[in-house]
Every structure is written in structure tokens, then in C-alpha cells.
Amino acid sequence: MTYAHPALSSIRAAFFDMDGVIYVGNRPLPGVQELLDYLDATGRRWMLVTNNAALTSQQFSDKVAAMGLRVAPERILGSAEATASWLRHQVDKGWPEGKVIVNGQEGLRAALTAAGFELTTDPFDAAYAVSGANFNLTYADLADVALAIRNGARFIGTNSDRTYPTERGQVPGAGSILALFTAATDKEPIVIGKPNAPMFEEAMRRIEATPETTLMVGDRYETDIVGALKLGMTTVGVLTGIDTRAHFATQSAPPHLILEGLPDLLALFQRADAG
Numbered sequence: 473m474t475y476a477h478p479a480l481s482s483i484r485a486a487f488f489d490m491d492g493v494i495y496v497g498n499r500p501l502p503g504v505q506e507l508l509d510y511l512d513a514t515g516r517r518w519m520l521v522t523n524n525a526a527l528t529s530q531q532f533s534d535k536v537a538a539m540g541l542r543v544a545p546e547r548i549l550g551s552a553e554a555t556a557s558w559l560r561h562q563v564d565k566g567w568p569e570g571k572v573i574v575n576g577q578e579g580l581r582a583a584l585t586a587a588g589f590e591l592t593t594d595p596f597d598a599a600y601a602v603s604g605a606n607f608n609l610t611y612a613d614l615a616d617v618a619l620a621i622r623n624g625a626r627f628i629g630t631n632s633d634r635t636y637p638t639e640r641g642q643v644p645g646a647g648s649i650l651a652l653f654t655a656a657t658d659k660e661p662i663v664i665g666k667p668n669a670p671m672f673e674e675a676m677r678r679i680e681a682t683p684e685t686t687l688m689v690g691d692r693y694e695t696d697i698v699g700a701l702k703l704g705m706t707t708v709g710v711l712t713g714i715d716t717r718a719h720f721a722t723q724s725a726p727p728h729l730i731l732e733g734l735p736d737l738l739a740l741f742q743r744a745d746a747g
């Protein structure tokens with residue numbers, strides 16, 4: 473399947489995955505600031521959107537600032553904050569008010585608290601069980617959240633990434649922990665992060681974007697590209713992260729563009745805008 477070359481001049485908003493698109497480890501990738509500045513200068517809105525649920529938007533902003541990139545916290549959406557916002561909307565629309573039991577780190581707890589939820593460690597007092605990445609996980613955490621789900625708490629996952637990249641290799645990610653809870657409870661979670669729609673919908677709501685004029689740039693086909701294509705966005709696969717050109721190109725629905733990195737995307741925008 474191939475597409476007509478996308479008309480970048482009509483793109484009004486852009487979402488970027490972070491790891492493998494904006495940076496790798498603690499190293500910024502080439503061309504990031506130049507592209508973001510160009511989008512600003514041409515009146516386009518943008519946001520960085522990551523499945524990482526460990527940090528708050530402020531912590532992400534500080535992390536990229538340490539790499540020399542200027543990104544305000546309002547322009548970063550992690551799956552912790554997306555999960556908290558999404559759950560707040562469900563409660564506002566009629567789900568019961570209630571406490572939340574959390575398997576996760578400070579970023580997720582802070583986001584849920586900021587969204588007005590009271591947290592509990594009592595599995596029999598929780599209306600919601602929310603699970604994300606947790607590098608300090610104990611058996612007691614697993615037992616409490618599983619008991620809450622068995623007791624009827626609605627089961628929500630920040631993201632389904634099964635592994636998490638480290639210098640030593642791939643280690644268990646939030647999705648592996650969700651799989652454990654599913655094995656222990658026979659319940660499937662509602663998952664917020666990419667490739668699922670809630671994350672993209674929350675990001676679009678925040679910058680008033682519509683899929684037809686929005687670009688999604690990602691390094692992982694199965695999360696970044698699949699989810700964006702499903703919603704009708706224009707997609708760009710970059711080769712600075714996980715997936716190879718061959719992996720992107722051999723999909724039955726490949727990304728609209730496959731580019732080495734962000735400098736190529738900036739060049740295409742400039743050419744498109746020049747007419």
C-alpha cells in the first residue's frame with residue numbers, strides 16, 4: 473500500500489514521540505530544536521507525546537532542558553498525565569467517584585492527585601486500579617492491586633509497552649506488569665497509551681488539533697504509527713530509534729513518509745511551504 477506524497481503545507485499540528493525521536497538516552501537527536509522553532513514560526517502547534525509514565529510533564533521538561541532543548545511542560549504529554557486526565561473525564565461523564573490504588577511511580581501518583589483523585593493503598597477501598605511502570609515494584613504492590621481488581625476496581629493501564637530500553641538491554645515495561653495482573657485476575661485493562669486512542673485524543677484536545685491536519689512522528693511502528701493511522705493522521709517513521717526502514721516499509725499500512733531523522737522532515741516542510 474502506498475499513499476500520495478502528503479501535503480505538508482496543509483499540516484497544522486504535529487505530535488512527536490520522545491525516545492528515539494527527540495533523544496536517545498540523554499543525547500538529543502540532530503535537528504530537534506530547529507524543527508520545533510520552524511513549526512512555531514509557521515504557526516503550527518505541536519506536542520511531545522510519550523508512553524513513559526514515570527515522569528511528570530515538568531520532569532520531562534527538565535530532562536530535555538538538560539540536553540539543551542527548550543520545551544515547556546505544557547507541550548509534553550506522558551501517559552501518566554494522559555491517564556489521569558482521561559480518568560477524570562470518565563468520572564465527569566458518569567463513572568463513580570472513588571479512590572484509586574496505584575502501581576506506579578511518583579509521576580503517576582502526582583498526575584492522579586492533580587486530577588483530583590484520592591489515592592489509597594487499601595485494595596478493598598479502591599474504585600480504580602491504575603498500573604504503570606514501577607521500578608520499585610514489590611510483591612505487596614502486586615498483591616494489593618490484584619486484590620483491588622478482583623474486588624471490582626476498574627482496571628486501567630498507562631501503556632502496554634512490554635519492554636523498556638536500558639543500557640543493559642530490554643527490561644520489563646508497564647505492559648509486562650499489566651500481563652501479570654491479567655494472569656492473576658482474568659481481567660483485561662483499559663490501556664491509555666499509544667497505539668490506543670485515548671492518548672492521541674487527549675493530546676489533540678490539548679492543542680485543538682484534528683487528525684486530518686495533524687502529523688505524527690515516531691520511531692516505533694506498532695505504537696506511534698499504528699495508533700495515528702487508525703485515527704486518520706499523516707504519519708512519519710524516523711530511523712533514529714527502534715525500527716528500521718525495512719520494518720516500516722514492509723507493513724501492509726506503512727507510514728506516509730520514512731525519513732532518516734528530523735532534519736529531513738524540516739527540509740520537506742520548508743520545501744512544501746515554499747510551494
Ligand SMILES: [Mg+2]
Pocket residue numbers: 489490491492493690691692713
Ligand atoms: Mg520511541
